[in-house]
Amino acid sequence: MAKHLAKDSVEPQLVPGKLRFYSMRYCPYAQRVQLVLNAKKIPHDPVFINLSDKPEWYLNIFPAGKVPALIYDGKFLSESLHLADFLDEQYPEPPLWKNGPLQKILDKIFIESFGKVTSAFYKLMMTTPELEKSNFNELVESLKPVEDELAQRDSKYFGGSSPQMIDYMIWPWFERFDSIEPVSKGLFIFPLDKFPKLEKWKNAMVAEEAVAAYHLPPDKHAQHFIYRKSGLPAAFNF
Structure with missing residues (x-):
């Protein structure tokens, strides 16, 4: 590292x-x-x-x-x-934008709307214990439109038959969802089984060359969040 x-x-x-x-x-x-x-x-x-x-x-x-x-x-x-x-x-x-100008702007609108997911995720990971349950529920709810979007597109990736810009722009948070369990000490486990389209997409993405070359396991992300939340300098070099 x-x-x-x-x-x-x-x-x-x-x-x-x-x-x-x-x-x-x-x-x-x-x-x-x-x-x-x-x-x-x-x-x-x-x-x-x-x-x-x-x-x-x-x-x-x-x-x-x-x-x-x-x-x-x-x-x-x-x-x-x-x-x-x-x-x-x-x-x-x-x-990485190859489906025409109309689809490009629709994809960009979708990426912007994904901000609801990123906001909910960080509220969960950096919050006080009293708010964790409601924040976890908020994160799960925020992903329902994402699942629906992939189902509507009816393709392996959001960008079609291969990963495109839209896939790469939202992937980093999906990589971090598996760190919820160790950070919460098992209290919360992200229910990916409730999102079958996203589960298949996630499995395909993690095996993709550009993603695999930079992928970190859940324990590394979890340790970073734990150190950051505690304000420890070790959060950046451990």
Whole structure:
């Protein structure tokens, strides 16, 4: 596991011929961009940032201090969905938006609506014990429209017969659902069996090359959440 650079670190030199990619290994938004980089086999140089103790050099070039971010042609670029779109246009093979302009905007609307799922997930993972049950129920409810969407599309992936941008943009949270059980010490187990379409999709996605190359097991994600919730610096390097 690469080390996350903190406040007193020195900025690594750029690697010629590779995109500089600022990331955080456990960040689902950064993983979105990583999956696009993997799917397109774009040479890149990942630099992991400790978001609880951000390097001074990183804040100097990006005061917001967020990830993911890229340096391209001397320009500093950020925001996961913008970066994904940029990479798809700049590196057109294989195309990840390939079902036409109408479907592209419908997929983007769906990705935006998926924010209800991400919000419910983080409310569950970072909440107080008194609110866990209601937050867990909220997460389960938020996924019903996602299951319905996949059923309506009647395809293996949301993007069709192969993973497309829409699949990569929502995958990182599904990878983390299996960490709910260890984080809650067995109190909550995500009922994937209630979502048969999503269960088949999830099994297909985890075996897909771009996903498998960056996949982490549930215990790693769980440990990160436990440390983050406790405010421990070990959350980034363990």
